[in-house]
Amino acid sequence: MPRAQLNSRVVQAVADEAARRRRVTATRTLAERPEPGTVDAGRAFVEAAADFMQRYESVFAEEFGTERVAR
Structure with a gap:
């Protein structure tokens, strides 16, 4: 075959x-x-967002506080 x-x-x-x-x-x-490549693009976006959140975690905590709200 x-x-x-x-x-x-x-x-x-x-x-x-x-x-x-x-x-x-x-x-x-x-x-x-999904089209080929969109899964990789989505994964790259999520990784970049996570990196951004880690880098600016202290800024967010200072601005909005450390209390987390579950949705």
Whole structure:
């Protein structure tokens, strides 16, 4: 079996399983999956935000206090 065909079947099997768990169609699951690279971009954004918060933690604490509010 050619590699591309095998990869296609694996992707379809994963989509079918995800669709079953979400109770939607496999077509919808595949259509909603993130574009390649967006996961990495999202991860980089979250890491940069966490770094920013760490660097400016004392400034935020001074401005807003140290009490945290759960939402």
